[in-house]
Amino acid sequence: MLSTWLKRLLLHPRRKLSAADVLDERIRHESISTAIGASGVMLIALFVSLIFPKDAPQAHYISAWLLLQLVVGVFWLGFIAQHAKHRTPRTRRWWPYLSTIVCSFYGFMWGAGWVLFVGNTDSTHVQLAVMFSIILCGVFTGGVFATIFHLPSLLSFTLCSFMPPLISSFINSGIFYFWFGASSVIYMIATTAFALNLHTFLMDTLEQREEKALLAQQLAEEKQRVEQVSYDKTRFLAAASHDLRQPLQALHFFQQSLEVLIKQGNVTEQQRILGNMEASITALNGLLNAMLDISRLDAGTLPIQRQIFPLNALFRRLYQQYEPIAAEAGLTLRYVDTSLHIESDPTQLERILRNLVENAIKHMGKPGCILLGGRRCEQHLRIEVWDNGVGIPLQEQESIFREFYQLHNPERKRSRGVGLGLAIIKRIAAALEHDIGLQSRPGKGCVFSVTVPIAVQQTSSIIMPSQNKSTSPPRGKVLVIEDDRDVLESLHTLLHLWGYTVVTTFEPDPAAIIAVHPDIAFIISDYQLGAGVNGVKVIHQLRQAAKKTIPALLITGNTSSLLIELLEKSSIPVSYKPISPKELKKFIGSHN
The missing domain is CATH 3.40.50.2300 (Response regulator)
Known part of the structure; x- marks a missing residue:
């Protein structure tokens, strides 16, 4: 029978959670049961010491036996209180070991106590032997239920409490020893088998409860995620609808104006209106292309071509393109020279940095400086774009990477962008497996960063597409x-x-x-x-x-x-x- 329960316990296939998943809850239950058990054992030990005959040959050992139990009991209760008050990984890690040691100690003290105090079974002390045997069985039963949540503590307590009396019973002769040894074996097997079965049942129940709690938490998180997705979708569609309607509205007005100007024959005004219509179409096209980029990135179809190339050439190209724009806005754009080569997709990385520089120029909010540079972090380089503008509050730093989210632009002026740039570069960086970072304090500026791997071989193998490839007008x-x-x-x-x-x-x-x-x-x-x-x-x-x-x-x-x-x-x-x-x-x- 015992082997059946051991096989069921040791070869138990139904557990889906690891021990760590239910450890805290098991410790909570075990702390309550072992605290009650330790308190009860100390009181019983005190009771035994009070009623133990003073003329018994072993009476001088009773005080030391009681003192050891009191010391260990106070220590264990103090550890339980400390863990409940200040739960730390250290106490959590030591709990199973200390629990097993304390339970083994208590089991051994009562088992050895029986051997020590029931050594004489003559007619004078037979009542004491019977009483101590009954108390030992009661302590053993209480200890089994106190350690029911931790199998090592349960087994160690069982062995340490009954092995000394059993060994003593089979060594010594006499009807009392025979009776006690035989009944103890039967009682220990029956109680242990019941305890193992109960342990399995309780652990199954505990794991099922933890699984339900975990499932409920996952459902709550999924519900929150779905609600956030729904909210983001609604906000996305509302913002996209607004930003798409603006250039379309402008085109409609320009069209009506152009019809009137054609009738009047005013060529100069016609050219001005055509220029405005082209600007509106460009804005509309830019917004649609940005939305398409997000769709392609979400679909995972962005073509990635990793190359080794010099970062300084990219810095120089960005500086040459944006320095005049920054100067016109009253800003200074600088970059720190670097000799490092990095491994990335040069086109997509330039797109990320281009967006960050454009954002810094648009949202600086005051005269200042924009700086491009790199900071080495072991085998990676953190490319940083610094500005000393108005900064971004901490509570907004995660939101700005969402679609159509813009700070300080409730009117959604097109001159300040449409709020898709950071959402796009976050997706591009994820596709490139580059980390995007942001550090900012209001009034102190921002530091946007993208972390890229440094090339092992510092040689250039980049093939950049020509930006000025000309084609003659074909016919066909x-x-x-x-x-x-x-x-x-x-x-x-x-x-x-x-x-x-x-x-x-x-x-x-x-x-x-x-x-x-x-x-x-x-x-x-x-x-x-x-x-x-x-x-x-x-x-x-x-x-x-x-x-x-x-x-x-x-x-x-x-x-x-x-x-x-x-x-x-x-x-x-x-x-x-x-x-x-x-x-x-x-x-x-x-x-x-």
Whole structure:
């Protein structure tokens, strides 16, 4: 029977939580039970010492036996009180060991006490022997239940309390010793088996309760997270709606103004209005591109090209671009030269630093200085952008990395940005596995940082794309596939003005198109063409019909994460609406 319970206990497969998960709760229960047990044992020991016959041969040992129990008991109660008052990792770590030692001590003191004080079983002292045996059984039963939550304490107390009497009973002869030894074995096995079964039950109950508490906590955290996501989504949509409506409203007014000016023939004012319309379109395009970047980053489709390159070249390029802008705003931009090479994606890292410098210029709030530099941290370099502007309050430092969140811009003026820059760079940094940091105090300025690995080999292998690549105006036949007639017409007009021969269709028949126009040099196709047809499929069919790979560009206004991930895996370049005409012209020219 005992072996069955031991197997169940030692080979118990149902526990899902580690001992550490339930240790605090187990210690709480054990501290209560062992405190009661230690107090009870000391009182019983005191009672035994008072009633013990003074003429017994072992009477002179009773005081030392009692004193040892009182000392250890007071120590254990003091440790329990200290742990309850000042719970520290140290007391938590020492608890199982001290509990086992104290329980072993108490078990041994009572077991050895029986051997010491029940040595004479003649008619004069037989009542004392029986009384002490009954008390020992009671102490043993109480100790078993006091240590029920900690298996090592339970087993050590059981062995230490009964092994000395059992050994003494089997060594000595006499009916009393035989009776006590046999009954003790039966009692110890039965009580221990019951205790092991109860221990398993209590630990299962405790773990189930802790699992439920953990699950409830996880559900509460998940509920809070979902509520925060819902709030962020609502705030995102509200801010995006506002910021999208502003340039659209301006375009609507400019359009009406332009119609009047065309009738009046005022060319100068027409050019000014066109310039304003282009600025509104640029702002609208910038916002949509930023929202697309967030969608692509969330979908995990940002292309990463890690290279080893000199950081100083990046600092110099940023300085040359932003120093005039900073000077115009009454600010000083400086950088600290460095000879270190780092390992990162130069394009994406420059994008992060560019955004941080732009933010410092926009939000400085007073004349001051912006400094770029690097601080070495073992095998990493912490690139820092310092400013001595107005600073950011501590309670806002986490929020500023959320979409559309802006400090000191409740009117949402477009001149101060739209609040997507830091949200984007946080996602870029995560994709690059770089840490983003912020230190700031109101009135003292900010220090934004990004931590990058230092290259092991300090050699440059960077290949930067040319920023001024020129293409001569190409001539050729372009096929435009678009199911929106307004977009189709506008593309036809624009491509025609650029000198292309344009073929348009909104219900493509690839074989028929290639049969009539075998000399198509470029394809522009929308992705969603209706009736279950998509641009990727149509472009592949056109290439199969032409028996050659015709350069193509896929355009779409759908920025869902799933579609972005799908299109990024295709071999066809993708551009998301709205598309800059200049970028479109450059792209077509680079493929002809």
